[in-house]
Amino acid sequence: MLEMRKATSTNALNATELYETCGMAIALRILGGRWKPGIIWHLGHRRMRYSELKALIPNISERMLVQQLKELEKHGFVERFVFPEVPPRVEYALTEEGKTLVPIVRSLAAWGNTQREKIKLPV
Amino acid sequence: MLEMRKATSTNALNATELYETCGMAIALRILGGRWKPGIIWHLGHRRMRYSELKALIPNISERMLVQQLKELEKHGFVERFVFPEVPPRVEYALTEEGKTLVPIVRSLAAWGNTQREKIKLPV
Protein backbone atom coordinates (compact mmCIF):
# COMPACT_ATOMS: atom_id res chain seq x y z
CA MET A 1 0.00 0.00 0.00
CA LEU A 2 1.17 3.48 -0.70
CA GLU A 3 2.30 5.51 2.20
CA MET A 4 -0.51 7.51 3.65
CA ARG A 5 -0.71 11.02 4.86
CA LYS A 6 -2.21 11.78 8.16
CA ALA A 7 -5.52 13.03 6.89
CA THR A 8 -6.10 15.45 9.72
CA SER A 9 -2.72 17.14 9.92
CA THR A 10 -2.68 20.81 9.08
CA ASN A 11 -0.08 19.92 6.52
CA ALA A 12 -2.48 17.55 4.75
CA LEU A 13 -5.43 19.91 5.08
CA ASN A 14 -3.42 22.71 3.51
CA ALA A 15 -2.48 20.42 0.66
CA THR A 16 -6.11 19.44 0.13
CA GLU A 17 -7.32 23.00 0.14
CA LEU A 18 -4.72 23.89 -2.43
CA TYR A 19 -5.85 21.08 -4.72
CA GLU A 20 -9.37 22.38 -4.53
CA THR A 21 -8.53 25.91 -5.48
CA CYS A 22 -5.49 25.69 -7.67
CA GLY A 23 -4.87 23.69 -10.80
CA MET A 24 -1.17 24.11 -10.38
CA ALA A 25 -1.20 22.31 -7.07
CA ILE A 26 -2.76 19.36 -8.85
CA ALA A 27 -0.19 19.49 -11.61
CA LEU A 28 2.67 19.62 -9.17
CA ARG A 29 1.29 16.78 -7.15
CA ILE A 30 1.44 14.66 -10.27
CA LEU A 31 4.67 15.96 -11.73
CA GLY A 32 6.44 16.84 -8.55
CA GLY A 33 8.87 14.97 -6.43
CA ARG A 34 12.31 13.95 -7.40
CA TRP A 35 11.68 11.07 -9.73
CA LYS A 36 8.35 11.44 -11.52
CA PRO A 37 9.59 13.95 -14.10
CA GLY A 38 12.34 11.60 -15.20
CA ILE A 39 9.97 8.67 -15.43
CA ILE A 40 7.53 10.63 -17.56
CA TRP A 41 10.35 11.99 -19.67
CA HIS A 42 11.61 8.51 -20.54
CA LEU A 43 8.20 7.00 -21.07
CA GLY A 44 7.51 9.97 -23.31
CA HIS A 45 9.91 8.42 -25.78
CA ARG A 46 8.60 4.89 -25.71
CA ARG A 47 7.17 2.06 -23.69
CA MET A 48 9.77 0.54 -21.42
CA ARG A 49 10.53 -2.31 -19.09
CA TYR A 50 10.96 -1.72 -15.42
CA SER A 51 14.63 -2.60 -15.67
CA GLU A 52 15.17 -0.17 -18.54
CA LEU A 53 13.73 2.66 -16.53
CA LYS A 54 15.91 1.69 -13.63
CA ALA A 55 18.98 1.76 -15.82
CA LEU A 56 18.08 5.09 -17.41
CA ILE A 57 17.40 6.90 -14.17
CA PRO A 58 20.66 6.97 -12.26
CA ASN A 59 20.54 6.39 -8.52
CA ILE A 60 16.87 5.71 -8.26
CA SER A 61 16.14 2.98 -5.76
CA GLU A 62 13.71 0.18 -6.50
CA ARG A 63 11.50 1.37 -3.70
CA MET A 64 11.19 4.82 -5.25
CA LEU A 65 10.75 3.57 -8.80
CA VAL A 66 7.98 1.17 -7.86
CA GLN A 67 6.30 3.71 -5.65
CA GLN A 68 6.27 6.46 -8.23
CA LEU A 69 5.13 4.15 -11.01
CA LYS A 70 2.27 2.97 -8.82
CA GLU A 71 1.14 6.50 -8.12
CA LEU A 72 1.24 7.35 -11.80
CA GLU A 73 -0.67 4.18 -12.59
CA LYS A 74 -3.22 4.87 -9.89
CA HIS A 75 -3.96 8.26 -11.39
CA GLY A 76 -4.20 6.84 -14.88
CA PHE A 77 -1.12 8.38 -16.44
CA VAL A 78 0.79 5.15 -16.83
CA GLU A 79 -0.29 1.69 -17.86
CA ARG A 80 1.32 -1.54 -16.73
CA PHE A 81 1.70 -4.62 -18.93
CA VAL A 82 2.68 -7.88 -17.30
CA PHE A 83 4.08 -10.76 -19.33
CA PRO A 84 3.76 -14.13 -17.64
CA GLU A 85 7.33 -15.20 -18.15
CA VAL A 86 10.19 -16.20 -15.96
CA PRO A 87 12.09 -14.15 -15.11
CA PRO A 88 9.21 -11.70 -15.06
CA ARG A 89 8.78 -8.95 -17.59
CA VAL A 90 6.74 -5.85 -16.95
CA GLU A 91 6.41 -2.93 -19.30
CA TYR A 92 5.18 0.55 -18.62
CA ALA A 93 3.71 3.08 -21.02
CA LEU A 94 2.04 6.43 -20.84
CA THR A 95 -1.72 6.33 -21.27
CA GLU A 96 -3.44 8.80 -23.58
CA GLU A 97 -3.94 10.96 -20.53
CA GLY A 98 -0.30 10.56 -19.60
CA LYS A 99 0.75 11.71 -23.05
CA THR A 100 -0.83 15.08 -22.37
CA LEU A 101 1.90 15.55 -19.81
CA VAL A 102 4.70 15.29 -22.31
CA PRO A 103 4.56 18.81 -23.74
CA ILE A 104 4.41 20.20 -20.22
CA VAL A 105 7.37 18.17 -19.13
CA ARG A 106 9.29 19.31 -22.17
CA SER A 107 8.54 22.96 -21.73
CA LEU A 108 9.50 22.77 -18.08
CA ALA A 109 12.74 21.09 -19.02
CA ALA A 110 13.44 23.65 -21.72
CA TRP A 111 12.84 26.49 -19.32
CA GLY A 112 15.01 24.83 -16.68
CA ASN A 113 17.83 24.48 -19.14
CA THR A 114 17.77 28.19 -19.91
CA GLN A 115 18.29 28.77 -16.21
CA ARG A 116 21.19 26.41 -15.81
CA GLU A 117 23.84 29.05 -16.37
CA LYS A 118 22.03 31.84 -14.61
CA ILE A 119 21.48 30.43 -11.18
CA LYS A 120 23.82 28.74 -8.82
CA LEU A 121 22.30 25.53 -7.62
CA PRO A 122 21.65 23.57 -5.51
CA VAL A 123 19.46 26.11 -3.77
CA MET B 1 19.85 32.23 6.98
CA LEU B 2 17.96 29.74 4.89
CA GLU B 3 17.82 26.24 6.09
CA MET B 4 20.67 24.18 4.75
CA ARG B 5 20.81 20.70 3.43
CA LYS B 6 23.38 18.26 4.61
CA ALA B 7 25.66 18.51 1.62
CA THR B 8 26.88 14.95 1.85
CA SER B 9 23.64 13.05 2.30
CA THR B 10 22.72 10.71 -0.51
CA ASN B 11 19.49 12.61 -0.68
CA ALA B 12 21.32 15.88 -1.37
CA LEU B 13 23.79 14.28 -3.76
CA ASN B 14 20.97 12.78 -5.79
CA ALA B 15 19.31 16.17 -5.94
CA THR B 16 22.52 17.79 -7.12
CA GLU B 17 23.14 15.21 -9.78
CA LEU B 18 19.64 15.70 -11.08
CA TYR B 19 20.13 19.45 -11.35
CA GLU B 20 23.22 18.86 -13.39
CA THR B 21 21.60 16.58 -15.89
CA CYS B 22 18.00 17.63 -16.07
CA GLY B 23 16.44 20.99 -16.78
CA MET B 24 13.20 19.89 -15.27
CA ALA B 25 14.81 19.27 -11.92
CA ILE B 26 15.96 22.87 -11.98
CA ALA B 27 12.51 24.08 -12.93
CA LEU B 28 10.87 22.08 -10.19
CA ARG B 29 13.35 23.28 -7.63
CA ILE B 30 12.25 26.81 -8.43
CA LEU B 31 8.55 26.22 -8.93
CA GLY B 32 8.12 23.33 -6.56
CA GLY B 33 7.01 23.13 -3.01
CA ARG B 34 3.63 23.99 -1.70
CA TRP B 35 3.66 27.76 -1.82
CA LYS B 36 5.90 29.06 -4.59
CA PRO B 37 3.41 28.47 -7.39
CA GLY B 38 0.81 30.58 -5.63
CA ILE B 39 3.28 33.35 -4.94
CA ILE B 40 4.36 33.48 -8.56
CA TRP B 41 0.78 33.29 -9.71
CA HIS B 42 -0.24 36.32 -7.69
CA LEU B 43 2.87 38.33 -8.49
CA GLY B 44 2.18 37.49 -12.13
CA HIS B 45 -0.78 39.85 -11.93
CA ARG B 46 0.93 42.77 -10.24
CA ARG B 47 3.42 43.94 -7.70
CA MET B 48 2.19 43.36 -4.17
CA ARG B 49 2.81 44.07 -0.54
CA TYR B 50 3.83 41.30 1.78
CA SER B 51 0.53 41.60 3.60
CA GLU B 52 -1.45 41.36 0.37
CA LEU B 53 0.26 38.14 -0.54
CA LYS B 54 -0.41 36.81 2.90
CA ALA B 55 -4.09 37.64 2.58
CA LEU B 56 -4.36 36.14 -0.91
CA ILE B 57 -2.71 32.85 -0.04
CA PRO B 58 -4.92 31.17 2.52
CA ASN B 59 -3.23 29.36 5.39
CA ILE B 60 0.30 30.29 4.51
CA SER B 61 2.34 31.00 7.61
CA GLU B 62 4.63 33.98 7.83
CA ARG B 63 7.59 31.68 8.15
CA MET B 64 6.78 30.00 4.85
CA LEU B 65 5.92 33.19 3.03
CA VAL B 66 9.14 34.90 4.03
CA GLN B 67 11.21 31.83 3.32
CA GLN B 68 9.82 31.25 -0.14
CA LEU B 69 10.06 34.92 -1.08
CA LYS B 70 13.69 34.91 -0.01
CA GLU B 71 14.51 31.93 -2.13
CA LEU B 72 12.82 33.46 -5.13
CA GLU B 73 14.67 36.70 -4.50
CA LYS B 74 17.98 34.91 -4.10
CA HIS B 75 17.58 33.27 -7.48
CA GLY B 76 16.59 36.55 -9.10
CA PHE B 77 12.95 35.84 -9.87
CA VAL B 78 11.52 38.30 -7.40
CA GLU B 79 12.56 41.79 -6.44
CA ARG B 80 12.00 43.38 -3.05
CA PHE B 81 11.21 47.07 -2.53
CA VAL B 82 11.44 48.46 0.97
CA PHE B 83 9.77 51.73 1.91
CA PRO B 84 11.21 53.36 5.01
CA GLU B 85 7.92 54.00 6.73
CA VAL B 86 6.33 53.02 9.97
CA PRO B 87 4.67 50.63 10.04
CA PRO B 88 6.97 49.13 7.41
CA ARG B 89 5.94 48.61 3.83
CA VAL B 90 7.61 46.08 1.58
CA GLU B 91 6.56 45.28 -1.94
CA TYR B 92 7.46 42.33 -4.08
CA ALA B 93 7.49 42.04 -7.85
CA LEU B 94 8.62 39.54 -10.44
CA THR B 95 11.85 40.46 -12.18
CA GLU B 96 12.14 40.19 -15.96
CA GLU B 97 13.51 36.71 -15.37
CA GLY B 98 10.64 35.95 -13.05
CA LYS B 99 8.15 36.96 -15.69
CA THR B 100 9.37 34.16 -17.91
CA LEU B 101 7.83 31.83 -15.34
CA VAL B 102 4.35 33.16 -15.80
CA PRO B 103 3.41 31.29 -18.99
CA ILE B 104 4.75 28.09 -17.47
CA VAL B 105 2.79 28.58 -14.31
CA ARG B 106 -0.33 29.28 -16.32
CA SER B 107 0.01 26.25 -18.55
CA LEU B 108 0.63 24.05 -15.52
CA ALA B 109 -2.45 25.47 -13.87
CA ALA B 110 -4.52 25.00 -17.01
CA TRP B 111 -3.43 21.40 -17.32
CA GLY B 112 -4.09 20.80 -13.65
CA ASN B 113 -7.59 22.17 -14.00
CA THR B 114 -8.37 19.73 -16.79
CA GLN B 115 -7.45 16.95 -14.37
CA ARG B 116 -9.55 18.15 -11.51
CA GLU B 117 -12.56 16.04 -12.44
CA LYS B 118 -10.61 13.07 -13.64
CA ILE B 119 -8.55 12.17 -10.65
CA LYS B 120 -9.51 11.77 -7.08
CA LEU B 121 -7.17 13.72 -4.91
CA PRO B 122 -5.46 14.02 -2.54
CA VAL B 123 -3.41 11.08 -3.72
Added chain:
DNA sequence: TTCAATTCTTACTGTTTTGTAAGTAATTAA
Protein backbone atom coordinates in the same frame (compact mmCIF):
# COMPACT_ATOMS: atom_id res chain seq x y z
C1' DT C 1 20.36 -28.53 -5.28
C1' DT C 2 21.77 -24.22 -5.76
C1' DC C 3 21.99 -20.17 -8.48
C1' DA C 4 20.53 -16.56 -11.46
C1' DA C 5 17.38 -13.17 -13.28
C1' DT C 6 13.59 -9.76 -12.76
C1' DT C 7 10.08 -7.29 -10.42
C1' DC C 8 8.71 -6.24 -6.73
C1' DT C 9 7.68 -5.82 -0.91
C1' DT C 10 8.75 -4.70 3.74
C1' DA C 11 10.77 -2.74 7.88
C1' DC C 12 13.61 0.56 9.20
C1' DT C 13 16.29 4.93 9.35
C1' DG C 14 17.73 9.51 7.94
C1' DT C 15 16.78 13.99 5.68
C1' DT C 16 14.01 17.67 4.26
C1' DT C 17 9.93 20.35 4.34
C1' DT C 18 6.20 22.39 6.71
C1' DG C 19 3.73 24.20 10.74
C1' DT C 20 3.41 26.58 15.56
C1' DA C 21 4.10 29.97 18.58
C1' DA C 22 6.42 33.44 20.55
C1' DG C 23 9.09 37.50 20.02
C1' DT C 24 11.51 41.90 17.68
C1' DA C 25 11.83 46.70 15.75
C1' DA C 26 10.16 51.14 14.78
C1' DT C 27 6.96 54.78 15.19
C1' DT C 28 2.47 56.82 15.78
C1' DA C 29 -2.00 57.26 18.02
C1' DA C 30 -4.82 56.87 22.14
Added chain:
DNA sequence: TTAATTACTTACAAAACAGTAAGAATTGAA
Protein backbone atom coordinates in the same frame (compact mmCIF):
# COMPACT_ATOMS: atom_id res chain seq x y z
C1' DT D 1 2.50 54.56 29.05
C1' DT D 2 0.39 51.39 26.37
C1' DA D 3 -1.34 49.56 22.32
C1' DA D 4 -1.41 49.00 17.40
C1' DT D 5 0.59 48.17 12.97
C1' DT D 6 3.67 45.63 9.57
C1' DA D 7 7.23 42.75 8.21
C1' DC D 8 9.80 39.97 9.71
C1' DT D 9 13.04 36.20 13.04
C1' DT D 10 13.83 32.31 15.92
C1' DA D 11 13.47 27.88 18.30
C1' DC D 12 11.11 24.02 18.20
C1' DA D 13 8.12 20.04 16.72
C1' DA D 14 5.48 17.36 13.43
C1' DA D 15 4.81 15.48 9.03
C1' DA D 16 6.28 14.04 4.60
C1' DC D 17 9.69 12.36 1.61
C1' DA D 18 13.80 9.61 0.33
C1' DG D 19 17.31 5.92 0.96
C1' DT D 20 19.07 1.16 2.69
C1' DA D 21 19.03 -3.42 2.97
C1' DA D 22 17.07 -7.65 3.23
C1' DG D 23 13.82 -10.83 1.36
C1' DA D 24 9.99 -13.09 -1.72
C1' DA D 25 8.19 -15.35 -5.94
C1' DT D 26 9.01 -17.70 -10.24
C1' DT D 27 11.35 -21.41 -13.00
C1' DG D 28 14.94 -22.74 -16.06
C1' DA D 29 19.86 -23.64 -16.25
C1' DA D 30 24.28 -25.22 -14.15
